[in-house]
Amino acid sequence: MLKTSFAAMLVAGAVAVVSPVAAQETPVEAPAAPASALTEAQVVAFNKAVADFTEGQKLQQAGNNAGAATKYDAALPAIRDAVKAEPANMNYVSFLGNALYAQAAAKAGTGDVNALVALFTEAAPYWRKVVDSKPEDAVSRTIYTGILVQLGNAALSAQNKAGADPYYREAVEFARKSVAASAQDAVARNQLLGGLIGLSQTSEDAAVRTEAATLSKMMLADGSVDAANKPAAQAMAGSAPAAG
Incomplete structure (x- = not known):
């Protein structure tokens, strides 16, 4: 079985592949809290959460991950309460998914990789709802795919x-959609490669292993493989059939 440090893969996946700052070059606009959905106390808490989240984004963009993590920790309880009060409200669902993902990147930036699996596990169903509600949204699909790959890596590491x-x-299913929409998208191709490499270790399907090996060889040749995938891609490429 291919051996790669899970901590290294997870930090690379959370920070380098699609960090919240990179994915959200324009800061996320937090939804307003309607008084009819939340109690008065919840509205006050939610508005404070919006302010904390916004400040967290500013700190994260400035490279202060520890400060950002503190702000996200303060914001998350009220955002969770809003989703519990209105689980079908996609503005709230999207906001919670973004906050959890941003917190994961902030924690990764401080070296606290132990927090990432729990944050990604909590975030995943919210991101799935976002992707289902906006199937053409490439950014959301990319973030969700990255979360899936990292959760797969965590389970495989264990x-x-x-x-x-x-x-x-x-992850492979969604990465294929992204590659089909933009064949030269390096992030999408690396997510497809990461998913296939992982799947080649959890499945006995020879076709999956062949595809992973062939794609590894191709991406190593054109220089598009990222740092997180490179060690496993180099190992996989040795099993790829020679070009005819």
Whole structure:
């Protein structure tokens, strides 16, 4: 089985592949809290959460991940309460997904990789709802795919192939959509490669391994493979069939 440091993969996935700052070059606009959906106390808390989240983004963009993480920690409880009060409100759902993802990147930036799995696990269903509600939104699809790959990596690192497999399968499904929409998108191609490499270790499907090996060889040749995928891609490329 290919061996790669999970901490290295996870930090690279959270920070380098699609960081919240990179994915949200324009800061996220937090939704207003309607008084009819939340209690008066919840409205006050939500408005404070909006301010904390906004300040967290500013700190994160300035490279102060520890300060950002503190602000996100303060914001998250009220955002969770808003989603509990209105679970069908996609503005709230999207806001919570963004806040959790931003917190994951902030924690990664401070070296606290132990927090990432729990944050990604909580964030994943909210991002799935966002992707389902906006299937043509490439940014949301990319973020969700990255989360799936990292959760698969976490499970595989713990020797839980059965747990990792569905994450990788779903990641490959969405990465294929992204590559189909933009064949030269390096992030999408690396997510597809990461998903296939993971799936080749959780599945006995020879076609998956062949595809992963062939794509590894191709991306190593054209220089598009990223740092997180490179060690595994180099190992996989050795099993790719020679070009005819």
